[in-house]
Amino acid sequence: MADSFDLVVIGGGPAGYTGAIRAAQLGLKVAIVEKRGTLGGTCLNVGCIPSKALLESSEHFSMATHGDFALHGLKMAKVELDLKAMMDRKEKIVKSLTDGVAYLMKKNKITYFSGTGKLLSKSSVEVTLKDDGKKEVLETKNVMLATGSVVAELPFAKVDEKMVVSSTGALELDKVPKHLIVIGGGVIGLELGSVWLRLGAEVTVVEFAPMICGISDQGAAKSLYKILQKQGMKFLLSTKVTGVEVSGQTVTVTAEALSSDGGAAGQKPADPIVLKGDRVLVSVGRKAYSDGLGLETLGIKKDPRGMVEVDDHFRTSVPNIYAVGDLIRGPMLAHKAEEEGVAVAEIVAGKPGHVNYETVPSIIYTWPELASVGATEEQLKKDGRAYRAGSFPFTANARAKTMGMTDGQVRILADEKTDRVLGCHIVGPRASDLLAEVVVAMEFGASSEDIARSFHGHPTLSEVVREAALAVDKRARQS
Numbered sequence: 001m002a003d004s005f006d007l008v009v010i011g012g013g014p015a016g017y018t019g020a021i022r023a024a025q026l027g028l029k030v031a032i033v034e035k036r037g038t039l040g041g042t043c044l045n046v047g048c049i050p051s052k053a054l055l056e057s058s059e060h061f062s063m064a065t066h067g068d069f070a071l072h073g074l075k076m077a078k079v080e081l082d083l084k085a086m087m088d089r090k091e092k093i094v095k096s097l098t099d100g101v102a103y104l105m106k107k108n109k110i111t112y113f114s115g116t117g118k119l120l121s122k123s124s125v126e127v128t129l130k131d132d133g134k135k136e137v138l139e140t141k142n143v144m145l146a147t148g149s150v151v152a153e154l155p156f157a158k159v160d161e162k163m164v165v166s167s168t169g170a171l172e173l174d175k176v177p178k179h180l181i182v183i184g185g186g187v188i189g190l191e192l193g194s195v196w197l198r199l200g201a202e203v204t205v206v207e208f209a210p211m212i213c214g215i216s217d218q219g220a221a222k223s224l225y226k227i228l229q230k231q232g233m234k235f236l237l238s239t240k241v242t243g244v245e246v247s248g249q250t251v252t253v254t255a256e257a258l259s260s261d262g263g264a265a266g267q268k269p270a271d272p273i274v275l276k277g278d279r280v281l282v283s284v285g286r287k288a289y290s291d292g293l294g295l296e297t298l299g300i301k302k303d304p305r306g307m308v309e310v311d312d313h314f315r316t317s318v319p320n321i322y323a324v325g326d327l328i329r330g331p332m333l334a335h336k337a338e339e340e341g342v343a344v345a346e347i348v349a350g351k352p353g354h355v356n357y358e359t360v361p362s363i364i365y366t367w368p369e370l371a372s373v374g375a376t377e378e379q380l381k382k383d384g385r386a387y388r389a390g391s392f393p394f395t396a397n398a399r400a401k402t403m404g405m406t407d408g409q410v411r412i413l414a415d416e417k418t419d420r421v422l423g424c425h426i427v428g429p430r431a432s433d434l435l436a437e438v439v440v441a442m443e444f445g446a447s448s449e450d451i452a453r454s455f456h457g458h459p460t461l462s463e464v465v466r467e468a469a470l471a472v473d474k475r476a477r478q479s
């Protein structure tokens, strides 16, 4: 007799495990199927968490070796890098968090199947167990597909996770490369490029577009670009990589400039560019993953990019089968995936589950960080929407001065007539945490005046947000 459930979740990442917990809280009988061997998905195992652990550790190393601690009057005789200890710390953090998710499954009485899930029909899921390869069939009223995404590769740059690495390999290099060539100046390229730059590698980022950071607000992106350049990161913008060749311990990357303004070396479009390094990071995006899931059997549709098509309620073309997270349209972010998982759990339990895509924060965890929410100036201009903007720099903030971290600024965009906050773009220390108040403000439909009139403790970095809000009405107090 097959086990029977109200909801079977396939995929144990942020979308899947968060959705499973919410469904269990609402009284549903839930199973979760994960093939990796540990819960937590890309984010906890090979994404958000290990990358942030290394960013944190490498930032400490950089501060100790680049004189930042000396400015505080702390002299260090000799600072040495113990890369293995740094990696061990990262692994411990990952383990404690993935074990924590397993504990949450137990606590919420969610049945966890360690194995690969496949749709057999609209009400049954086959699980091939990881341990012994045996198959089990689960009967279910609903299914949540949460199988996430995998690295997008380039046809001419085969990832071997040794010389040519994806983010996964870049999180576990066993020595600091002499020269790391990064293909793609998006989130992964800049975060993992920063890690290895801080640990002593020469890092060259080759980016197809005229600016780094993809679709981020261009003012914020340019500001981060200049700061990273000052830190020693090299960039070739408007440059297309055309080949990657590995020979022994050398990797040769060939590329061509797409316009005369492209390229740090100021090369002409026709000049071929040849870079030699000892590791290459391919970070040109990720693609939705649904291999072997059995979508075809049920006629579940995908869009041309391979993402599962869903309606406004996350229903696939088979109504009791839902899809969430990186597998569907929208930004590939853990918090977006989590909210969708929760929304589906609530919908399945008969509640009005909903996600507000206008307020999804987007953060690049470089130092300083770039954190954004809402519309960019480019979008507002394109839409012909009248707006006012207010900016305030961290250099004029007392707390930032005491920390010795004064790079960057906060910029708030508000509707010209109603003053409603439409977007906020922060480059600065702990921008990720500072953005949270603006996300809440936007969720409540607040105006820049609301932020400006709210108390902000003194001296805190958050006062820069307040001053930027005041600056929308040209009332900033210091600058």
Ligand code: FAD
Pocket (backbone or CB within 6 Å): 010, 011, 012, 013, 014, 015, 016, 033, 034, 035, 036, 040, 041, 042, 043, 044, 046, 047, 048, 049, 051, 115, 116, 117, 118, 146, 147, 148, 149, 167, 168, 188, 289, 291, 292, 293, 324, 325, 326, 327, 332, 333, 334, 335, 336, 337, 365
């Ligand atoms: P995933 O986390 O990919 O989980 C899907 C799971 O499904 C996987 O564990 C997979 O093994 C499993 N699976 C697939 N097929 C099957 C099957 N048939 N049966 C059973 N199991 C299956 N986002 C942020 O918001 N902040 C960050 O700081 C951040 N940093 C990142 C850093 C890196 C290096 C990377 C690569 C990504 C990062 N992301 C970050 C993105 C984030 O990891 C993803 O958006 C998030 O994990 C998506 O969650 P998900 O649940 O949709 O999918």
Ligand code: NAI
Pocket (backbone or CB within 6 Å): 154, 183, 184, 185, 186, 187, 188, 189, 191, 206, 207, 208, 209, 212, 213, 214, 239, 240, 241, 282, 283, 284, 285, 286, 331, 332, 333, 362, 363, 364, 365
């Ligand atoms: P990305 O989409 O952020 O950036 C890829 C970059 O590569 C783009 O700027 C693109 O123009 C460039 N590119 C594409 N093809 C190229 C080529 N042939 N030559 C040179 N450049 C090329 O993708 P990335 O960095 O791989 O990250 C994937 C996703 O993972 C992100 O979109 C994000 O959703 C998620 N992520 C989120 C993080 C966060 O929230 N802090 C951290 C890391 C990943």
